Amino acid sequence: MKKAFWLAGATILALAQPALAGDTIKIGFISTFSGPTAVIGNDMRNSFELALDHLGRKMGGKPVEVIYEDDGQKPDVGKQKTEKLIQSDKVDFVVGYIWSNVLLASLKTAVDSKTFLITSNAGPSQLAGELCSPYVFSTSWQNDQTPQAVGTYMNQKGVKSVFLIGPNYAAGKDMLAGVKSTFKGQVVGEEYTVWPSQLDFSAELTKAKNSKAESIFVFYPGAAGVQFLNQYAQAGLKGQIPLYTAFTIDELSLPLQKENAIGVPGAQQWVNDLPFPENKKFVEDYRKKYTGLRPTFYGAQSYDAANLVNSAVVAVKGDTSKKDEMKAEMEKANFKSVRGPFKYGNNHIPIQNFYLQDVVKDADGQLSLKTVATIVKDDQDRFHDKCPMKK
Amino acid sequence: MLVLVEQSLNGLQFGLLLFLLAAGLTLVFGIMDFVNLAHGSLYMMGAYFAATFVAWTNSFVLGVLLALGATLLLGIALEFIALRHLYGRDHLDQVLATFGLILFFNDAVRLIWGPAGLSLPLPPWLTVPVQIVPGVFYPAYRLSIIVVALAVAALLYIVVMRTKIGMLIRAGASNREMIGALGINIKLLFTLVFGLGAALAGLAGLMQAPILTVQIGMGENILILAFVIIVIGGIGSIRGAFMAAIFVGMIDTLGRAFLPDLLRTVLSSAAASTAAPALSSMLIYLLMAIVLVVRPEGLFPAAKR
Numbered sequence: 001m002k003k004a005f006w007l008a009g010a011t012i013l014a015l016a017q018p019a020l021a022g023d024t025i026k027i028g029f030i031s032t033f034s035g036p037t038a039v040i041g042n043d044m045r046n047s048f049e050l051a052l053d054h055l056g057r058k059m060g061g062k063p064v065e066v067i068y069e070d071d072g073q074k075p076d077v078g079k080q081k082t083e084k085l086i087q088s089d090k091v092d093f094v095v096g097y098i099w100s101n102v103l104l105a106s107l108k109t110a111v112d113s114k115t116f117l118i119t120s121n122a123g124p125s126q127l128a129g130e131l132c133s134p135y136v137f138s139t140s141w142q143n144d145q146t147p148q149a150v151g152t153y154m155n156q157k158g159v160k161s162v163f164l165i166g167p168n169y170a171a172g173k174d175m176l177a178g179v180k181s182t183f184k185g186q187v188v189g190e191e192y193t194v195w196p197s198q199l200d201f202s203a204e205l206t207k208a209k210n211s212k213a214e215s216i217f218v219f220y221p222g223a224a225g226v227q228f229l230n231q232y233a234q235a236g237l238k239g240q241i242p243l244y245t246a247f248t249i250d251e252l253s254l255p256l257q258k259e260n261a262i263g264v265p266g267a268q269q270w271v272n273d274l275p276f277p278e279n280k281k282f283v284e285d286y287r288k289k290y291t292g293l294r295p296t297f298y299g300a301q302s303y304d305a306a307n308l309v310n311s312a313v314v315a316v317k318g319d320t321s322k323k324d325e326m327k328a329e330m331e332k333a334n335f336k337s338v339r340g341p342f343k344y345g346n347n348h349i350p351i352q353n354f355y356l357q358d359v360v361k362d363a364d365g366q367l368s369l370k371t372v373a374t375i376v377k378d379d380q381d382r383f384h385d386k387c388p389m390k391k
Numbered sequence: 392m393l394v395l396v397e398q399s400l401n402g403l404q405f406g407l408l409l410f411l412l413a414a415g416l417t418l419v420f421g422i423m424d425f426v427n428l429a430h431g432s433l434y435m436m437g438a439y440f441a442a443t444f445v446a447w448t449n450s451f452v453l454g455v456l457l458a459l460g461a462t463l464l465l466g467i468a469l470e471f472i473a474l475r476h477l478y479g480r481d482h483l484d485q486v487l488a489t490f491g492l493i494l495f496f497n498d499a500v501r502l503i504w505g506p507a508g509l510s511l512p513l514p515p516w517l518t519v520p521v522q523i524v525p526g527v528f529y530p531a532y533r534l535s536i537i538v539v540a541l542a543v544a545a546l547l548y549i550v551v552m553r554t555k556i557g558m559l560i561r562a563g564a565s566n567r568e569m570i571g572a573l574g575i576n577i578k579l580l581f582t583l584v585f586g587l588g589a590a591l592a593g594l595a596g597l598m599q600a601p602i603l604t605v606q607i608g609m610g611e612n613i614l615i616l617a618f619v620i621i622v623i624g625g626i627g628s629i630r631g632a633f634m635a636a637i638f639v640g641m642i643d644t645l646g647r648a649f650l651p652d653l654l655r656t657v658l659s660s661a662a663a664s665t666a667a668p669a670l671s672s673m674l675i676y677l678l679m680a681i682v683l684v685v686r687p688e689g690l691f692p693a694a695k696r
Contacts (some may be wrong), residue, residue, distance in 0.1 A: 036606045039507050168668040190660075191651065194668045197612045199603045202401035202533065203648040210394045223508060226604045234513070234530040234602070236520030256510040256604055 024065045028085030030096040033070035037222040039252050047299030051306030059310045060318030071102050078102035082109045092320040095305045100124035100170035120305040124170045129386030132347040139304040142349050142381035143171050144178030147246045149267035149354035149375040151182030161186040163213035165204050167195030175219035188213045199227050205235045217244045225253045229260040251294040261359045270300040270339040271357050271371040279338040300338050307335040347387035351380045393527050398648040404533045406640020407540035411595035413620040413632040415588025421627020422563040426482050428489040431610025432496035437462045437593025438600040442509040451514045458597050466589020470582050497607050508606035536598050564627040564693045623682045625689025646671035
C-alpha cells in the first residue's frame with residue numbers, strides 16, 4: 001500500500017514535469033513580490049508581461065514560458081531562487097533583480113552554469129568591473145552612472161558643498177561613490193543608514209542641517225524615498241537646503257510623495273516622456289492594460305530585457321543551445337529600446353544618455369516626471385577598464 | 392552642543408513612540424501571560440485606519456480619533472473572537488496562532504487597500520519647524536509626538552496607579568489566579584486590557600504614519616524593538632517599559648548620530664562609514680544582553696509573584 005502510494009506520487013511528479021527543453025523558451029524572472037517593495041516587482045512583471053504581449057508571447061517562433069520567483073529583498077533567498085530556476089527549472093535566461101546585493105549573491109550560480117543573466121535594474125560596480133561575465137547583460141546601468149550625472153548637474157548649478165545620505169548596502173555605497181567621483185565641490189559629510197530596516201532619518205537630517213552643507217544628496221529607492229522626503233519636508237529643510245536625488249522619486253513613490261517631490265531634481269536614463277515611438281507605445285499600452293498604474297524606469301528596463309532576450313532567440317531561430325551566437329547578437333543591442341538607441345560596452349553595460357528629470361503636473365492634473373535636459377551623452381561606466389573582457 | 396540637544400530630542404521622540412507600542416505589549420504579556428506577535432499588526436491597522444479616516448473626513452484630528460476608536464474595537468473583537476481561546480495554551484501555540492494573525496492581517500490589508508501603501512498627509516500647522524531654544528528648530532510634528540506620548544504615559548500612570556481598574560491590572564500582573572479566585576471578572580478585565588493595548592499600538596502606528604509611510608508589514612520590524620524593550624524594562628511593568636523605551640530610543644539615535652564620527656577617529660573614513668550603521672544597530676541588543684546577564688528579571692520588574 002505504502003509502495004503504491006509512493007509510486008503514484010512519483011508518476012504524478014513525472015507527469016507534472018514541464019515540456020521537454022527545446023519546445024519552449026523558458027525564462028526565470030526574479031524580483032521582489034512580497035513586502036513593502038513588492039510594488040517595484042509588480043511593475044517589473046507588468047512591463048515584462050506587456051513586452052511578451054507585444055511579441056505575441058512567442059520568441060523565434062516558440063512559445064515563451066516565464067517563471068516568476070520572489071526574492072523577498074533578501075540576498076540568500078535570491079540565491080536559492082536563482083539556483084532553483086537554473087538547476088531544476090532549467091531556464092534559458094534569468095531576468096530581473098532589483099537589488100545589487102541580491103544580484104551579487106546570485107551571480108555565481110548563473111555564470112558557473114553558463115546561463116544568461118539579464119539584470120533589469122541592479123548594477124553593482126563589481127559586475128561592471130572584475131566580476132563581468134560573457135553571460136551577463138544589463139538593460140539598466142551601472143549604479144555609479146546615475147549619481148555621477150547628478151554630480152555633474154550639481155556642478156552646472158554651481159553647488160559648492162554637499163551632504164550625502166544613503167543606505168548601507170552594495171548599491172548605496174556605489175551611489176554615494178558615484179556622486180563623489182564627479183562632484184567638484186566639497187563633500188562635508190557622508191552617512192549610511194541600516195538597510196532596509198531603518199526608516200527614520202531624524203539623526204541624519206539633523207547632522208546634515210548642522211553641517212552647513214549647501215545641498216543634500218540622497219539615494220532611497222522604494223518606500224524609503226517617500227519616508228525620506230516626508231521627513232526632509234517636516235524638518236523644514238525644503239527651501240533651506242536643496243535636495244538632489246537618484247532613484248528616489250519615481251512613478252510608484254510619487255503618488256505618496258505628492259507636493260514634497262516638487263522641485264526635487266533627479267537623473268535617469270529613461271523618463272516616461274522620451275520621444276521615441278517604442279516608448280510611446282510602451283507607456284500608452286501599459287496605462288491601458290494596467291488601469292490606474294504608470295510604468296517606472298524599473299518597468300522600462302524590464303520591457304527592454306524581454307526585447308533583448310527576444311533578439312537573441314530570434315537570431316538563433318529558437319535554438320537556445322547556440323550560446324555564443326546569442327551572446328554575439330545581444331552585444332549588438334539589436335532591438336528598439338524604449339530609452340532610445342544605445343550600445344553595449346565591453347562589460348555588457350549600456351553606454352547611454354542620462355537625463356535630468358523634474359516633477360510637474362501633467363495634462364490630467366496628476367504629478368508626473370518630465371525630461372528637462374540631457375546631462376551627459378553616451379556615458380560609459382567608470383569600471384569597464386577593470387573588466388577582463390575586451391572588445 | 393545644540394546638535395546634542397536636537398539629537399536627544401530625536402532620541403526621546405523615537406523612545407516615546409516605542410513606549411506606546413511596548414506598553415500595550417507588556418500589559419498583555421505581563422497580565423495575561425499571552426505572547427502576542429500580532430501586536431505589530433494592530434500598529435499597522437492603526438496607521439491604515441488613520442490614513443483612511445483622515446481622507447474621508449478631511450480632518451486630521453477627527454480622522455485620528457476615529458482611527459483610535461476603530462483600533463480599540465478591533466482589538467476587543469480580536470480578543471473576543473480568537474485570542475481568548477488561547478489563554479490556557481502553551482506559549483508556543485500562542486506564538487503560532489498570532490504569527491498566523493500577522494499573515495492574515497497583511498493579506499487582509501493587501502485585499503482592502505492594495506499593495507502600494509498609503510500616505511497620511513499632515514495638516515499645514517504641523518509641518519512647520521518650531522524654534523524650541525534659540526538656534527534650534529525642531530519639526531512641530533515630532534514635538535507633538537513627544538507631547539502626546541508623554542500625556543498618554545501620564546494618563547496610563549494615573550489609571551494604573553490610582554484607579555480601581557488599575558489596581559486590578561496590577562494585581563493581575565502579580566498573581567492572576569488569586570484575583571480570579573477573589574471573584575474578579577477576569578475575562579472582562581483581559582478584554583479591556585487587550586483593547587487598551589491595541590489602542591496604544593494603533594496610536595503608535597498612526598503617529599508614526601506621517602513620518603514613515605503606511606505600508607504592509609510596517610509593524611514587524613518595530614515589534615522586535617518593542618519586545619527588546621519589555622525584556623529590558625521587566626515584563627508587565629509599565630514603568631519599566633517607559634524607562635527602557637527611552638533608553639533604547641536614545642541609544643539608537645545617539646549611536647547613529649555620534650558613532651560614525653567617533654569611529655572615524657580610529658578607522659579610515661570608508662571603513663567607519665560602513666561599520667557605524669552596523670555597530671549602532673547592535674548597541675540595543677548589547678544593552679539587552681547585558682541586562683539579561685545582570686538583571687534577568689529586567690530593570691524595573693513588576694511586583695513579584
